[in-house]
Amino acid sequence: MIKPPARSVLKKPAKDRDKSSRRHPRYMFLAAAEVTELTSGDSFAARTSELSLGGCRVHTLREIPEGVNLKIRLCRDDHFLEVTAKVVYSQSIAGTGLAFVQLTQQQQSVLEEWLAGLTTPRSAADRTKS
Numbered sequence: 001m002i003k004p005p006a007r008s009v010l011k012k013p014a015k016d017r018d019k020s021s022r023r024h025p026r027y028m029f030l031a032a033a034e035v036t037e038l039t040s041g042d043s044f045a046a047r048t049s050e051l052s053l054g055g056c057r058v059h060t061l062r063e064i065p066e067g068v069n070l071k072i073r074l075c076r077d078d079h080f081l082e083v084t085a086k087v088v089y090s091q092s093i094a095g096t097g098l099a100f101v102q103l104t105q106q107q108q109s110v111l112e113e114w115l116a117g118l119t120t121p122r123s124a125a126d127r128t129k130s
Contacts, residue, residue, distance in 0.1 A: 024052035025121030029114070031076040033058055038069045038084075048074060051118075053111055055085060055099040064096050072098060081110045 029051035035058065036043040050057040058072070064087050073082040085098035103111070 024054040026050045026052045026057075027115055027118040027121055029056070029076075029118065031074050033075070034073045035060065035064075036071045036073075037064075038071060046072075049095060051111070051115065053100075053108070053115065055088070055097060057095045057097055059095045063092060064090050066090055069101070070098065076114065079110065079114075081107060081114075083107055 027050065029048050031048045031051075033046040033048055034043060035046045044060060044062060046058040046060040048056050048058050056072070056074070064070070066087050066089060068087045070085050070087065071082060072085050073080060083103060084101045086101055087096055088099045089097040100107075
């Protein structure tokens with residue numbers, strides 16, 4: 001029997017991955033965001049729906065292709081966080097998944113402070129309901 005190549009596992013859409021494959025738990029996190037594409041310099045408004053130490057999910061009026069590098073500025077309760085991120089998935093209804101790239105200690109501290117004030121992580125079942 002021939003086994004499929006290992007890379008096929010990596011190609012699964014985000015909705016098919018179970019939460020145990022994630023490095024960090026996700027939390028519901030609503031915040032205003034400004035997204036800037038690094039190559040074009042285009043900026044546009046977005047909002048977050050989930051946040052973790054490794055990234056966030058944003059919703060915008062435009063689709064952002066996978067692999068694009070961005071700068072995202074999150075604003076919540078008069079606190080700001082600006083980080084570089086990479087698009088890891090983009091689905092019109094589910095939103096766009098961003099992975100943070102090389103967080104500084106200060107950026108990580110802000111994230112940890114925000115996450116400490118949130119309740120329990122979202123389960124995969126919760127995400128399919130929203």
